[in-house]
Amino acid sequence: AIELKATELIWKDPELNKQSHISTTSYNQIVLLTGQTPTAELKQRAESKIASVAKVRHIHNELTIAAPSSLTTRSSDTVLTAKVKTKMFTLDNIDGTKVKVVTENGGVYLMGLLSGTDADRAAQAASTVNGVQKVVKLFESSNS
Numbered sequence: 001a002i003e004l005k006a007t008e009l010i011w012k013d014p015e016l017n018k019q020s021h022i023s024t025t026s027y028n029q030i031v032l033l034t035g036q037t038p039t040a041e042l043k044q045r046a047e048s049k050i051a052s053v054a055k056v057r058h059i060h061n062e063l064t065i066a067a068p069s070s071l072t073t074r075s076s077d078t079v080l081t082a083k084v085k086t087k088m089f090t091l092d093n094i095d096g097t098k099v100k101v102v103t104e105n106g107g108v109y110l111m112g113l114l115s116g117t118d119a120d121r122a123a124q125a126a127s128t129v130n131g132v133q134k135v136v137k138l139f140e141s142s143n144s
Contacts, residue, residue: 002026002053009049015042021068022046027100027111028140029057034104036066060138062109069105076131077103084108084126091125094118098142101126106133113142 006024010016020037031050037043043063050059069077081103089096099122100111108126110119119139126135 002029002031002056005053006031006050006056009053010046013045013049016046016049019068020046020063021074022063023102023104024050025100025102025109025111026056028113029055030060030111030138030140031056031058032060032062032102032109032111032138034062034102034109035064036068037063038065038067040065060109062104062107062136064105073105077105080106080108080129080131083129084132087125087129088122091121094122103132106131107136108132108134109136109138111138112140114139115142 003024003026010022020042022033022035025032033046043065046063047059047061050056081101084101088099098112102109110122110126114122119137123135123137126132
């Protein structure tokens with residue numbers, strides 16, 4: 001529900017909708033904003049809109065100040081996400097369903113509930129996938 005509300009708020013803002021490419025992802029009431037927007041003001045506006053959504057505990061604003069990415073780049077990101085997700089399911093003692101993978105312009109963002117050691121293992125595994133340019137860990141700590 002958080003992702004739908006957040007996406008709707010972005011779409012309803014004419015400037016953000018037309019000038020930016022913004023993806024919203026949420027896990028456990030934490031929101032990740034990825035994509036591109038042409039100005040720092042629009043980057044901040046997007047974050048402010050998401051902050052107004054009920055139950056959002058934290059926002060990771062990873063928007064870059066740039067023109068929206070091309071369809072080719074987005075397609076490549078989709079393939080990378082699939083490869084990284086597949087890699088998560090090959091890791092011993094890590095529940096791949098507890099790792100959310102978002103790729104933007106070759107950068108992979110990992111969200112979920114994992115212990116520190118498991119989060120490091122997941123990030124290391126993601127970094128070995130061909131085409132991944134960087135890995136950003138946005139995990140919350142779990143005791144499992």
